[in-house]
Amino acid sequence: MSLLVVGSTALDTVHTPSGDSVEGIGGSANYFALSACHFGPVNLVGIVGEDFPKTFLGRLQSRKVDTTGLQQVRGQTFRWEGVYDDNLTDAKTVSTCLNVFEGFHPKLPASYRNATHLFLANIDPELQADVLSQVERPQVVACDTMNYWIQSKKNKVVELLPRVDIFLVNETEAKLLSEEATPYRAAMKILEWGPRVVIIKRGPYGALMVSRNAVFSSSAYLLADVKDPTGAGDSFAGGVMGYLYRERCGVDWGALKKGILFGASLASFAIEGFSVEHLESIDFTQVLSRYDFLVKMLALS
Amino acid sequence: MSLLVVGSTALDTVHTPSGDSVEGIGGSANYFALSACHFGPVNLVGIVGEDFPKTFLGRLQSRKVDTTGLQQVRGQTFRWEGVYDDNLTDAKTVSTCLNVFEGFHPKLPASYRNATHLFLANIDPELQADVLSQVERPQVVACDTMNYWIQSKKNKVVELLPRVDIFLVNETEAKLLSEEATPYRAAMKILEWGPRVVIIKRGPYGALMVSRNAVFSSSAYLLADVKDPTGAGDSFAGGVMGYLYRERCGVDWGALKKGILFGASLASFAIEGFSVEHLESIDFTQVLSRYDFLVKMLALS
Numbered sequence: 001m002s003l004l005v006v007g008s009t010a011l012d013t014v015h016t017p018s019g020d021s022v023e024g025i026g027g028s029a030n031y032f033a034l035s036a037c038h039f040g041p042v043n044l045v046g047i048v049g050e051d052f053p054k055t056f057l058g059r060l061q062s063r064k065v066d067t068t069g070l071q072q073v074r075g076q077t078f079r080w081e082g083v084y085d086d087n088l089t090d091a092k093t094v095s096t097c098l099n100v101f102e103g104f105h106p107k108l109p110a111s112y113r114n115a116t117h118l119f120l121a122n123i124d125p126e127l128q129a130d131v132l133s134q135v136e137r138p139q140v141v142a143c144d145t146m147n148y149w150i151q152s153k154k155n156k157v158v159e160l161l162p163r164v165d166i167f168l169v170n171e172t173e174a175k176l177l178s179e180e181a182t183p184y185r186a187a188m189k190i191l192e193w194g195p196r197v198v199i200i201k202r203g204p205y206g207a208l209m210v211s212r213n214a215v216f217s218s219s220a221y222l223l224a225d226v227k228d229p230t231g232a233g234d235s236f237a238g239g240v241m242g243y244l245y246r247e248r249c250g251v252d253w254g255a256l257k258k259g260i261l262f263g264a265s266l267a268s269f270a271i272e273g274f275s276v277e278h279l280e281s282i283d284f285t286q287v288l289s290r291y292d293f294l295v296k297m298l299a300l301s
Numbered sequence: 302m303s304l305l306v307v308g309s310t311a312l313d314t315v316h317t318p319s320g321d322s323v324e325g326i327g328g329s330a331n332y333f334a335l336s337a338c339h340f341g342p343v344n345l346v347g348i349v350g351e352d353f354p355k356t357f358l359g360r361l362q363s364r365k366v367d368t369t370g371l372q373q374v375r376g377q378t379f380r381w382e383g384v385y386d387d388n389l390t391d392a393k394t395v396s397t398c399l400n401v402f403e404g405f406h407p408k409l410p411a412s413y414r415n416a417t418h419l420f421l422a423n424i425d426p427e428l429q430a431d432v433l434s435q436v437e438r439p440q441v442v443a444c445d446t447m448n449y450w451i452q453s454k455k456n457k458v459v460e461l462l463p464r465v466d467i468f469l470v471n472e473t474e475a476k477l478l479s480e481e482a483t484p485y486r487a488a489m490k491i492l493e494w495g496p497r498v499v500i501i502k503r504g505p506y507g508a509l510m511v512s513r514n515a516v517f518s519s520s521a522y523l524l525a526d527v528k529d530p531t532g533a534g535d536s537f538a539g540g541v542m543g544y545l546y547r548e549r550c551g552v553d554w555g556a557l558k559k560g561i562l563f564g565a566s567l568a569s570f571a572i573e574g575f576s577v578e579h580l581e582s583i584d585f586t587q588v589l590s591r592y593d594f595l596v597k598m599l600a601l602s
Contacts, residue, residue: 017482086482181318181387182524182525182526182527183505183523184523184524184525185525185526188525202506204484205503205506205507206506206518206520208520208523215523215598216598217507217520217521217523217598218520219507219509219518219519219520220518222484222485222509222516222518223483223485224483224485224486224489225483225486226483254601254602257601258601261601295601297516297517297518298599298600298601299599299601300555300558300559300562300596300599300600301555
């Protein structure tokens with residue numbers, strides 16, 4: 001059993017109503033790993049340039065994140081800059097510098113190929129497919145994407161879906177991909193393309209999980225203030241997949257519900273700080289405390 | 302024990318992506334009554350003109366809605382016309398003709414004054430206060446409002462709140478009233494003004510209920526298609542208050558949670574048809590079926 005994430009590692013500059021953060025640690029793989037590591041070791045595949053802070057690699061390792069699969073190459077690390085308005089939902093991209101990410105062709109270390117739980121974070125769907133082919137016999141494959149790939153390579157996104165168990169996507173992107181007007185119709189259309197479960201991420205409103213015969217709609221953990229929503233979705237996915245991994249579960253509906261509550265807990269910590277600063281600072285007792293709060297909240301008697 | 306609603310009775314013209322509906326039965330009191338009547342008799346206070354369809358009064362009465370308090374006066378009934386865009390959330394008002402509603406000074410029939418459960422639907426906050434004063438000893442007072450009153454008579458809305466147990470308001474209006482950026486901060490600020498519970502209605506995302514020491518965030522009942530969102534909030538309130546009334550409850554947190562799920566069930570029926578057509582056509586078995594669905598959905602084991 002092992003848990004593997006493939007995704008971006010970045011230096012993010014963000015501007016939110018709470019302030020600015022310049023070149024903080026970011027990227028889907030990092031958020032996912034710092035979230036999922038609460039449930040067991042995580043193998044990380046990504047790429048960074050020479051300028052990526054070495055100290056952060058040590059911090060990942062101290063949290064049971066294996067970075068053997070993190071390529072370190074000549075050049076600059078992927079950079080992204082975005083602005084959030086008062087609603088703190090979708091960011092407006094100011095600039096994207098792919099840098100070393102442009103030449104990213106993930107090749108899994110031999111020791112990663114027996115992964116049972118695989119998260120294909122938001123990267124080029126062709127790379128996602130290629131990584132998936134390198135894993136011997138994954139038990140649970142989850143996958144994320146974004147509007148950029150839906151617009152530029154929709155057929156590649158759709159081609160990947162029959163090989164995916166759990167497809168995570170935000171509400172706007174689900175509608176864009178499916179060309180349907182409501183989240184339920186969007187989820188049903190995406191299910192026809194292959195995945196067993198679709199999880200539509202709805203930011204501050206929570207998540208909606210749909211399979212062919214069941215629905216679960218859950219709330220986000222309510223916060224008085226949000227500092228930086230970047231990484232919420234990947235931290236959420238880390239909770240979902242981390243929990244399935246810890247429970248040695250396949251695509252089990254009951255486990256997925258609990259995984260979603262862990263995901264909501266972890267995402268709430270991620271967005272209370274800029275970059276990964278707050279997500280990185282918490283221990284499992286804190287994660288469990290917000291999970292327990294959500295469990296008690298949902299109980300009707 | 303009795304359940305009383307005071308609010309508007311209207312003829313609504315709406316335009317949605319599903320089509321148009323011209324001068325259909327509308328108004329907060331009607332939606333509330335047709336929803337709450339599943340739990341017991343409802344006393345309705347409102348005003349209509351000579352042009353209001355008499356047949357509808359009979360239909361209300363057949364559903365255990367007492368219309369002794371519905372004033373029928375010379376002139377035209379209140380009319381509202383609105384347009385919903387593809388998101389089916391907030392309507393853009395095309396026109397409002399107050400007509401007889403302008404002279405509405407609700408005076409409760411003697412038989413209504415012993416109401417235990419009172420819903421002050423969205424009308425002028427000064428009228429809401431006046432109605433409240435006419436009720437001898439209400440056990441649960443719930444109240445709604447809208448941006449128009451928040452902008453034009455904010456002090457009157459705030460003055461009313463210490464006399465209210467449950468304040469229902471949509472998310473945009475909660476932020477407008479409280480001048481806070483997040484729903485949680487908005488709810489906490491409004492609680493300081495007096496009500497024991499604030500329920501923030503979030504349309505397709507459900508509702509958020511906050512008291513001084515507890516939070517409950519619930520989902521809407523997921524629909525493939527929505528025809529006309531008008532009346533969703535009042536139908537929802539009808540479920541909440543109807544359930545409290547049936548259970549002979551005061552402001553009980555556990556009962557409120559279940560009431561919110563009944564509210565979600567009823568609101569989902571209301572928005573599946575134009576005007577009150579679909580809400581009016583359902584029986585309690587159908588209401589219970591969607592309630593049960595939500596209860597099972599929330600169960601974690």
